[in-house]
Amino acid sequence: MLEFQELTVKEGARLRPYYETCDYRLCEYSLGVKLMWRDYLHPWFTEAAGCLIIRNCIEGQYVFDYPILGPEGDAGAALAAIEQYCGDKELPLVLSVVPEDKASQLVLRYPRVTVISERPWKDYLYHTEDLAQFAGRRYSGQRNHINKFRRDYPDAAFVALTDPNDPRLTAFWTDYEAEFHKTGPLAKQELALAQEMFSLLDTGWFCAGGMLAEGRLVAVSLAEKCGGTLVNHIEKALYSHAGAYPAIVQAFAACCGDGCDWINREDDARDKGLRTSKLQYLPAALGGKVRLQVGTELDILKRVPSLKTERLPLTALRPSDRDAYNALCLDDDRNRWWGYDYRTGLGDKPLTEDYFLDAAKADFAARRAVNFAVRLKGKLIGEVVLYRPDFRGGFEQGCRIAPEYAGHGYGTEAFAAAADWALYHLGLQRVVAKCFKENEASRRMLSSCMRPNGEDDTYYYFEKLV
Template sequence: MLEFTPITYKNAARVRACYRHCDYRVSDYSVGMKLMWKSYFRPEIAFACGCLIVKDTFGGKVRFDYPVPETEDADIDGALDEIEKYCMDKYIPLVFYAVPQEKLGALIARYRYCRTESTPVLDEYIYRADDMMSFSGKHYSGQRNHINKFYKLYPNAKFRTLEASDKPKLEKFFGKFTYSSQKNGRGADVELKRSRETLLRDISWGCAGCMELDGEIIALSLGEICGDTMIIHIEKALHEYEGVYPATVSAFAERFCGGVKYINREEDTGDPGLRRSKTQYRPKFMQRKYDVYVETELRAWDKIPTLKTERLTLAPLTDSEAKDYFKLCTDDERNKYWGYDYREDCENPEEDYFINVARDDFESKTAANFAIKYGRKFIGEVILYDFDYHGGAQIGVRISSGCDGRGFGKEAISAVMDAALYDLELSVVYAKCYLENVKSQRMLSACMQKTGEDAEFRYFERRI
């Protein structure tokens, strides 16, 4: 299974190497974005199938970037397989974040059920690098006029590469910028803080330059080349110097963008002034990005249905069954072949712990737990879980102490399999049991087809 490590300045070099050749043209796929906002999005990285896999946690929810190739023989589908396995193992929804429009079709084709969302204010402005260097043509006459006026007013202004020794000048710049900035609000304050922290730390991974006048920095920019695109992460200037913004944009492009085709100046976040400014530079196109929510077949059930057999009722767990369910889940003898030790997640659970977990799993559509009732008595559970996003799911059953040996397991599991295959329209239901669990092997053999075994398990399946 994937093992994730938080991204840091120490391990950023390998990540940077992946993004250096990434052709997604989205700022989220850059080491600068990950480092600047790591305390906000908490990005973590793993490597599998020749790909970089990034997971972040935002608002308590886990989501994944689209895999980024690291090697020439990278297997994107294999990396997606690994992400799916991780979500199945952790019982978390499968969500992809900031998927480039060019990759959206691959996910839609891969997943039977998924929904997509996009936020127009997060569309990113993509410009031709050549346009930003020269501002040639009549539609850029305004920018050229501003630049000419800037150099006429400030003939000593020069653009140069930022150096590590510039930290005192950067501190002074940010002191002035904070004082003079007309933007306000929590978002602007946070962005300014992140920009300052980033530029005062290690910027060797990027391209950093500044406009200097009489020994003082009056504008600066930090970008990063990803594929054929320069991603602009930071762009700041002191507003009192008329024309400094277009002059810095053009000088930065001339200095650092000779080998790229496009410049991504990121989104406008819905700010009218920022939108007006970015639009005036005439973007070549807007890069839309999507969040993709992959859904399981459980999307068809608003609630767990009630199923009837000759002797049993299978239904959602109720509060009155919490105590019996707790007893079943903590019965070590009954659960020695269950394949899961609850102590791994909660060493000393409260009585309502297990029923709440079951409800959370159904809410996230990662599992469905059916209470098995004989008359009014709770006698066990059937669980549908490990939905594989491709029409399959696992099934398991456990019967309370004193109620086994009467065929309840086979009767209950058969009813839930029918519902899974005919109501949820799954293609296949899988099950497995330990080799030494003879009773379960007999039960599963009576209602499913054996498909194989390995050193630990026997495997079964049922299809329509």
């Protein structure tokens, strides 16, 4: 299973090569955004299938970026690892800020998925040549502002910034804060984070520059090259120096945009003024981002259905099943074959009389699993559970029968009926199962209604397909 670790500045040198070659053209696929907005995104990372996998935690919910490929990366295998992680952890599978051109293949990958694409998420993408030259009538406004700026400050010049301790930067932030009139918490936070990003200039991950006029910085910019796109994280200019903003935009594109066909000036954060400004620079495209909330076939169920075999009804668990169900769940000798110790999920919580029934109820409410009570003459004698979705039309299935009812074929009968229901009524593409190699009874049960699908040192694996 994937193991994640926190994404911090200390890991930047390890992760930057992924972003350096990433061609998704979106600002979220940059090291700078992950570092600058880490207190909002809470990004953690791992590497699998030659890819960088980012797990963010936004407002308490885990969401995953689309995998970033390394030299021999396999996006499909990385997605499968994310799917398995979410299934094992009983987490919803949410892929966020997916590049629009990846969305169609993901819609085909997942049988049940909700797709969301909002206008405010889109990044503003410009041809580097357009911003570097401001050529043609459509950019006459920008040229006029720059010409006035250069008339007012004939000594104005663009300079590269490489030293985080450059005293000119310190002076710029002092001047900028004196003119900064936005009072919103997000604007103030963004300003503080922008200053923090300039402290990373000596890492070599970013390129930065400023516009000097009369010996002091009046505008600064910091960006990151990701594939063929220059992702511009920070653009600031003193309000008192009219024309400094378009001047830094043009000079930065001309001096730092080499090797990049595109400049991404990020989204507008739902700010009307920012949107107006970004549109005035005439983006060549809007970089779309898609959120995919992947569901499962259990989402269509309003309640646990009832099934009937030749001898056994399979129904929802009932409050009257509590004692029999507790005995089934607490049978350690029997449940060593179940592959799950209830104490793991219990943690420090007390074991109440309703714990197991409540857990099954909660799993179905979240559509993580469905538990069928196996009954004989109305009495609960075991259960069949459909659980651990793969989000691609498959679930794992397990079955356990109370010891006093073993040896009569009840498990085989109930398991086969539930698997058929899952495939032909629920609409799954596959049902999988496994058993410990030492558990000969389970192996015989699974072999009777499923086909073998490999083995390892611990388990025999089985599957049943439509």
